[in-house]
Amino acid sequence: MPIPIMDEIKVIEIKKSVFADNEKDADALRAELKQKGVFLLNLMSAPGSGKTTTLIQLINRIKDKVRVAVMEADIDSDVDAVKIKEATGVPSIQLHTGGMCHLDAEMTRQGLDNIKTGDMDLVILENVGNLVCPAEFDTGATRNAMILSVPEGDDKPLKYPLMFTVCDLVIINKTDTLPYFDFDMDKCRTNILKRNPNAEIIPISAKTGDGLDTLAEWLLHEVNSLNPKL
């Protein structure tokens, strides 16, 4: 399947939303995307949990099976979109939030307007690094995922309850560093499931590649459920 490559990294300056009812807007966006056969994955995490490295590993495992584009939200800088494009070759744009700590559905739509969604099966939104605000705003995504990294600690589901409640998938990253941190995987699972009994939990190391095949399988299965023609 041919992968469309953009000529350069687009940087989109995201404007504040004017819509009062984000939930309604998010549901509308979700319905539109479903009709187009586009799966939108909203990936959230704290700063430094390894979102970009995980995406690179993941995209390189799925890009021959689905047409993928990436939207990288950041307060500033374009380093992530450049990294993704260089390492995977898939279209990648940078969304500048200008200090805003999250994206809502309208802001997500501003990003999507700059992607040829008709040519895509999957768009991945890398949300702003923040465990608080992004959890409060539905982006219109088909699925929500978050990364918790081992160095952050197994108690995070207790401290940031909403984030763990809204996510369909919790990726536990940096498992290669388990020997150096006081992180109890069983306790972490229990804490996550306390917040969200239906959460899928996949431990990975984006550095070594461990668990990435399982993650890729999960995502391909989800995308395929939306769009069985693939």
Added chain:
Amino acid sequence: MPIPIMDEIKVIEIKKSVFADNEKDADALRAELKQKGVFLLNLMSAPGSGKTTTLIQLINRIKDKVRVAVMEADIDSDVDAVKIKEATGVPSIQLHTGGMCHLDAEMTRQGLDNIKTGDMDLVILENVGNLVCPAEFDTGATRNAMILSVPEGDDKPLKYPLMFTVCDLVIINKTDTLPYFDFDMDKCRTNILKRNPNAEIIPISAKTGDGLDTLAEWLLHEVNSLNPKL
């Protein structure tokens, strides 16, 4: 110097501020605290950077020299205030923000109202774990400090510019894990100083205690500058 111990951990439910002009309110709070001889340190970081562990190490090094109390802000749970009190014996209260992603001056004042500030030289506010929103709201603190931990990466000053701009002190924690991460200390220093040429930078390991004496000296010096009678 006797250390006042509270009977139990108080949990304060913080209400949303009604003040329109937070900057003015923050300046007023700062002036009041100065008059009382109380130094307020606002400690910020991403989730899981080791704020609580650092505080325990730090407080145990200074509690015989200054009278310290701690306010632990969290969206939920009271684990941090309990930990601090058990490990240091100093008064510690928990501030529940009820989903709010930061504290402003009025919210900080709600916490201070529950501490006998007249008996204190230093109050440490552990802000909500978030590199975005807390940087935007002046709490009225005498000094702002933040912790960046090695696993988060040396590029964080580029991605969260405001946080690094508003902090007088950047603590680089988890230096014991430097061998396991691709973290360049010199590059990190350069990135921090690009955002804030006046930032003090102190590398530590809250786990091993490395650098904690330097951190304690810095804080005692700052507190003493405000209140030379100590």
